[in-house]
Amino acid sequence: MELSKSEAIDRVIESAVKDQAEKAPGLRQVHAKSHGCVWGKFTIAENIPENLRIGIFRKVKTYPIWVRFSNASGSISQGQLQSDKLPDGRGMAIKLMQVEGKKVLGLSKARKTLYLSTIRFSSCAMLKATSDWHKPLRVL
Numbered sequence: 001m002e003l004s005k006s007e008a009i010d011r012v013i014e015s016a017v018k019d020q021a022e023k024a025p026g027l028r029q030v031h032a033k034s035h036g037c038v039w040g041k042f043t044i045a046e047n048i049p050e051n052l053r054i055g056i057f058r059k060v061k062t063y064p065i066w067v068r069f070s071n072a073s074g075s076i077s078q079g080q081l082q083s084d085k086l087p088d089g090r091g092m093a094i095k096l097m098q099v100e101g102k103k104v105l106g107l108s109k110a111r112k113t114l115y116l117s118t119i120r121f122s123s124c125a126m127l128k129a130t131s132d133w134h135k136p137l138r139v140l
Contacts, residue, residue, distance in 0.1 A: 036068070036069045037066060037067065037068045037069075038066070038067050039064065039065065039066050039067070040064075040065050040067065041062050041063070041064060041065065042062065042063045042064075042065045042094065042096055043060075043061070043062040043063075044056065044057055044059065044060050044061050044062075044063075045060070046060050056096065056099060063096040063097060063098055063099065064096075064097045064098060065094055065095060065096050065097065066094075066095040066097070067092060067093070067094050067095075068091075068092070068093045068095075069090070069091070069092055070090070070091045070092075070093070071084065071088050071089070071090060071091070072088050072089030072090065072091055
């Protein structure tokens with residue numbers, strides 16, 4: 001039986017909540033192991049095609065940013081996070097500062113975070129297909 005989009009989302013949330021309850025408190029669900037945090041500048045290019053000029057990409061602008069590099073796994077063994085020697089997804093989160101406009105979460109802070117990962121989840125079909133095995137991947 002194929003899951004609806006709502007059922008697939010509920011299943012992933014259920015699994016994530018259960019997983020967090022079984023783990024030591026204080027760890028992120030995914031990308032728990034940070035490898036570095038750097039600051040810099042993120043400049044929106046002039047040559048972005050008109051049909052892609054949406055949201056923060058609407059106008060040429062330079063934002064101050066924070067970048068966080070991480071491993072996907074939050075697995076703990078003998079009190080340690082998974083070794084970097086093991087294959088795993090890698091992540092990079094880019095937090096743009098001084099972003100103008102209405103915020104999705106209603107927060108007053110002027111920021112936007114872009115999450116990048118080596119594991120691709122590009123559609124609802126992928127979410128449905130992976131909702132049963134999200135726990136081993138540790139991906140939401």
